[in-house]
Every structure is written in C-alpha cells, then in structure tokens.
Amino acid sequence: MNMTMTAPEVSTTALSVRGLVKSYGGRPVLTGVDFDVRYGEIVALLGANGSGKSTALQCIMGLADPDDGGIRLGGADLGPLRGRELAAARQQAAMVFQKVHLVPRLSAVDNVCAGALHRMPGWRSMLPQLYPRQIREEAMACLDRTGMAGRALEQVGRLSGGQQQRVAIARSLCQRATVVLADEPVSALDPHAAEQVMSLLADLAHTEHLAVATVLHQPDLARRYADRAVGLLEGQVDFDVAPADLTGEHLEPLYLPDRVAA
Amino acid sequence: MTTAETRTPRRLPVPSKPRRGLRTSRLVLAAVVIVVLHLLAFQGTGFRPVVLVEGWQGMAGFLAEAFPPDLDWETVLRPGLEATVVTLWIGLLGTTMSIPTALLLAVLGSRTTGAHPLVYQAARSVLSFFRAVPDIVFALIFVTAVGLGPFAGVLALICHNTGVMGKLWAESMEETDQGPQQALRTAGANRMQQAANATLPMVVPQFVGLLLYRFDVNVRSSLVLGLVGAGGIGLLINQSIKSFQFDAMLTHIIVVLVLIVVVDQVSALVRKQLSGPNS
Numbered sequence: 001m002n003m004t005m006t007a008p009e010v011s012t013t014a015l016s017v018r019g020l021v022k023s024y025g026g027r028p029v030l031t032g033v034d035f036d037v038r039y040g041e042i043v044a045l046l047g048a049n050g051s052g053k054s055t056a057l058q059c060i061m062g063l064a065d066p067d068d069g070g071i072r073l074g075g076a077d078l079g080p081l082r083g084r085e086l087a088a089a090r091q092q093a094a095m096v097f098q099k100v101h102l103v104p105r106l107s108a109v110d111n112v113c114a115g116a117l118h119r120m121p122g123w124r125s126m127l128p129q130l131y132p133r134q135i136r137e138e139a140m141a142c143l144d145r146t147g148m149a150g151r152a153l154e155q156v157g158r159l160s161g162g163q164q165q166r167v168a169i170a171r172s173l174c175q176r177a178t179v180v181l182a183d184e185p186v187s188a189l190d191p192h193a194a195e196q197v198m199s200l201l202a203d204l205a206h207t208e209h210l211a212v213a214t215v216l217h218q219p220d221l222a223r224r225y226a227d228r229a230v231g232l233l234e235g236q237v238d239f240d241v242a243p244a245d246l247t248g249e250h251l252e253p254l255y256l257p258d259r260v261a262a
Numbered sequence: 263m264t265t266a267e268t269r270t271p272r273r274l275p276v277p278s279k280p281r282r283g284l285r286t287s288r289l290v291l292a293a294v295v296i297v298v299l300h301l302l303a304f305q306g307t308g309f310r311p312v313v314l315v316e317g318w319q320g321m322a323g324f325l326a327e328a329f330p331p332d333l334d335w336e337t338v339l340r341p342g343l344e345a346t347v348v349t350l351w352i353g354l355l356g357t358t359m360s361i362p363t364a365l366l367l368a369v370l371g372s373r374t375t376g377a378h379p380l381v382y383q384a385a386r387s388v389l390s391f392f393r394a395v396p397d398i399v400f401a402l403i404f405v406t407a408v409g410l411g412p413f414a415g416v417l418a419l420i421c422h423n424t425g426v427m428g429k430l431w432a433e434s435m436e437e438t439d440q441g442p443q444q445a446l447r448t449a450g451a452n453r454m455q456q457a458a459n460a461t462l463p464m465v466v467p468q469f470v471g472l473l474l475y476r477f478d479v480n481v482r483s484s485l486v487l488g489l490v491g492a493g494g495i496g497l498l499i500n501q502s503i504k505s506f507q508f509d510a511m512l513t514h515i516i517v518v519l520v521l522i523v524v525v526d527q528v529s530a531l532v533r534k535q536l537s538g539p540n541s
Contacts, residue, residue: 061448062448063444063447063448087450088450090448090450091449091450093448094448094449095445095448095449097441097445099441100441101441101442101444101445102442102445103442103459103460103463103464104464105463105464105466105467106463114446114449114451114459114460115449117446117449117450117451117452117455117459118449118450118451118452120455125451125455125458125459126454126455126458126459127458128459168445171445171449172449175449175450
C-alpha cells in the first residue's frame with residue numbers, strides 16, 4: 001500500500017486535544033482533557049465506564065459537540081472550520097466501533113469500499129455494484145493488510161466478531177485515514193480475537209505510521225500493545241505514562257467502586 | 263448431606279412494586295372508559311343481535327337463490343376469470359408503480375435519513391395526506407379524468423399505496439440499527455450516500471416483506487374499487503347483484519376467493535424465503 005508515502009513523518013503530532021469540556025444535561029463528562037497522539041504510535045485510553053473516554057473520541061469525530069476546548073487533527077485546528085472544510089479535515093480520522101457497525105448483508109469488500117464513499121463520484125456511490133474498479137481494488141489491498149482478503153466476498157454477517165472487526169479496520173484504511181480512533185474495539189471479542197485485533201492495530205501504527213488511539217478496558221492489553229497509556233478519571237487525564245510504568249497505583253483509583261457507580 | 267435431588271429449592275419473597283394503588287386505580291379507570299366507549303358504539307351502530315336472528319329468512323332466501331353457482335362458461339365463468347385477472351393487474355401495478363414515490367418520500371420522511379427538519383415534515387405531511395384519503399375516493403376522482411375502467415383503479419391504488427407503504431418503509435428505516443449509518447458519517451459520506459449504502463441495504467428484507475403485504479392488501483382493495491366503476495371483478499359482482507343474478511355473483515365470489523388464497527400463499531412463501539438464513 002502507498003499510504004506510508006503520504007503519511008507524515010513519525011513522531012509529529014497527529015491528534016492533539018486541549019482542554020476538552022463536555023457535559024450532558026448539566027452532568028459534566030469531560031472537564032478539561034488534554035492528550036496527544038503522534039504518527040506511528042498507539043495510545044491506550046483507560047478509565048471506568050462513564051469516565052469520558054468514548055465521549056472524547058466522539059467529540060473528535062463530530063458525533064458529539066464539545067462545549068469547550070481545542071482539537072487539532074493532522075495539523076488542522078478543527079475549531080474555526082465549518083461545513084465542507086471541517087468534513088475534509090475530519091476525514092483524516094477514522095472510527096472503529098465496539099459493535100463494528102458494518103452492514104451485515106453486504107460483502108466484506110463492499111463494506112470496505114464504503115470507507116471511500118467521500119471520494120467517489122455521486123451516482124457511482126449509490127450502489128455497491130457501481131463502485132469504481134480502482135476503489136474495489138484498493139479495498140482488496142486494505143482487506144489483505146488486515147488479513148481478510150480471503151473472505152472478501154463473504155457476507156459480513158457470517159464472519160466471526162474478530163473477523164468483522166478486522167473488516168472494519170480495513171474500512172478505515174480504505175478511507176485513507178491517518179488517525180484511527182477505536183472505541184472499545186475488543187470489548188465484545190474472545191481473548192484470542194482480541195489479541196489479533198490489538199496486534200493488528202499496533203502493527204498499523206508502527207509499520208504504516210498511523211496514529212492510533214484506542215479505548216481499552218483491559219490494562220493488560222494496554223501494557224502489551226500500547227506505546228502509551230492515558231488514564232481518564234472523572235473527566236480529566238489522571239496519568240499519561242509508558243505502559244511499562246503502568247502500576248496498580250495508577251489503575252486502582254480509576255476503577256474504585258464509587259467512581260464506577262458515578 | 264443433601265444431594266441435588268433432595269434439596270428443597272430456595273425461595274425469596276418478590277419485592278412489591280411501589281405505587282401499586284395508583285396503578286390499580288388507573289386500570290379501573292381505563293376499563294370504565296373502554297366499556298363506556300363500547301356502549302356508545304353499540305348504540306351508534308344499532309348493534310342488536312336480535313335483529314339478525316329475526317331476519318334469518320332474508321339471508322336464507324338470498325343464499326338459496328345463489329346456490330348452485332352459475333358456472334356457465336360463456337356468460338359467467340369466462341368473463342369472471344378475465345375480470346379477476348384484471349383485478350390482479352390493478353393490484354400489481356398499484357403496488358409496483360408506487361415504489362418510486364413511496365421510496366423517495368420514505369427516505370425524505372425518515373428521521374434517520376431525512377435531510378432537513380422542514381423536508382422531513384413536508385414528506386411526512388404528503389404521506390399522511392395520501393394515506394388519509396381512501397383509495398375509493400381517489401378512484402372516484404380519477405374516474406372523472408380517465409373514465410370508468412381499470413386505469414382509474416391503478417391510479418387510485420398508486421396514490422393510496424404511496425402513503426401507506428411510504429410510512430411503513432420510513433418507520434422500518436427508523437427502527438433499524440443506526441450504527442452502520444453513523445460509521446459512514448464519520449467516514450465522510452454525505453446523507454444520500456449514508457442512506458444508499460448503510461440504511462437501505464439493512465432494510466431490504468423488511469422492505470420486500472412490506473411490499474408483498476401491500477400487494478396482498480391492494481389486490482383485495484382493487485375488488486372494492488371495481489364497485490365504483492374502476493374495473494375488474496368487483497364491477498361484475500356489483501352488476502350481478504344489481505340484476506339479481508345471485509348465482510352468477512356466487513361464481514365470481516368463489517373465483518375471487520381462489521385468487522385471494524393464491525396471492526396470500528405466494529406472498530407468504532416469498533416472505534418466508536426472505537426471512538431465511540440471510541436476514
């Protein structure tokens with residue numbers, strides 16, 4: 001694949017979040033979150049349910065409107081952008097969901113092509129049968145990159161959870177995203193499939209120089225696959241450390257029962 | 263030591279729901295309202311079974327005249343069969359020709375795919391209008407334009423079916439999983455692309471099922487449309503009643519019965535195939 005040629009140099013900041021604030025119906029969820037993700041690294045976001053991890057990702061992707069704070073994606077400040085310019089800037093980031101969000105009745109390759117809808121001509125984007133051949137071939141290469149090329153023509157609904165997640169990751173590659181945000185990508189998977197998906201995400205960060213941020217509920221996976229672990233507690237960053245330094249002292253406050261209840 | 267066989271199962275009291283009293287009084291109120299509504303309805307419709315029992319002879323005479331059905335090929339059965347085929351055509355075209363309009367209004371009038379709140383409201387209003395006007399009224403209107411005959415029936419069904427099917431389709435799009443659509447939104451797809459590539463592929467089985475259901479209903483509706491001059495077997499049934507040929511009427515009704523059963527079975531079969539492994 002040629003995305004390594006277009007991706008910026010390793011260690012420049014791909015995603016930068018500053019002072020992100022968001023509340024739902026008067027209940028504060030994020031109270032000033034700062035973190036960075038650089039090209040070529042995978043960052044694990046840890047935290048209890050309700051600590052704001054997913055909300056932070058949603059604010060970046062435009063699925064939620066932040067009340068305050070700044071987001072920079074690939075060097076572009078999203079704040080002043082509107083309409084098409086904002087959409088174009090956001091296309092650098094792709095989202096991978098816990099529930100994969102593929103269309104079960106369509107084939108894997110059709111689902112992957114859908115990541116490229118934003119650069120397809122109008123009428124040819126209306127039916128999978130009309131998708132341009134270059135895009136179908138690019139989608140095949142993306143499936144190959146995630147180890148799913150052999151199942152390209154199968155209905156996604158018939159694939160296992162881990163396979164579906166790898167198709168979803170291929171879709172984000174076909175989007176030509178340089179930043180991948182994964183919201184609990186392995187929470188619904190068995191341990192073996194979870195290992196496969198995490199090692200794929202880490203590999204994409206390290207060899208394709210993508211910036212990957214992933215919400216995780218298993219500190220163990222963060223230790224083994226992430227380059228950095230960011231802990232969120234009550235809507236703020238509690239720690240930002242190398243996984244090797246991640247200790248019980250970091251993790252225990254995150255998952256205290258009274259915090260989880262809130 | 264107790265074994266699994268001899269152990270008495272443990273039991274715990276079920277906690278009682280709070281505000282129980284309020285719920286009971288609400289139930290009583292609902293029951294009273296329903297009973298009162300029924301009493302009013304009985305009165306309003308002159309619903310008195312006694313009248314039916316007393317008038318049994320009228321029915322018996324009518325049925326006696328209808329039996330045996332007149333199976334004369336040239337004058338009754340052949341025209342009946344031909345008109346039944348016309349009825350089937352009316353139902354078929356009334357259903358399929360309303361697909362484009364119903365689809366357009368469903369996509370615009372579904373909260374998940376609709377472009378703008380104003381467009382959504384407008385589409386919903388158009389759908390409500392077509393649904394609220396009965397097909398028989400549409401038929402009467404179109405008869406004045408295109409004259410008596412099946413074409414008026416087809417036009418009437420297209421209008422009414424657009425309203426009903428559009429609403430059913432819009433609702434099935436609102437009920438389907440929004441996840442894939444959201445995923446394409448984050449991938450930069452516009453609203454049309456989201457609808458075409460996520461929402462519509464997800465609801466195809468429901469759409470086809472509803473389409474078949476509407477075909478079923480529309481074939482039956484086209485019978486009634488025949489009564490107001492919109493062609494088909496309904497017209498022949500109406501004529502045979504007006505000329506007191508009850509035995510011919512019975513023949514037509516039997517033919518209609520066969521048609522309805524066949525349509526019903528075929529659409530049930532196709533729907534069963536659809537809800538098979540792929541859904």
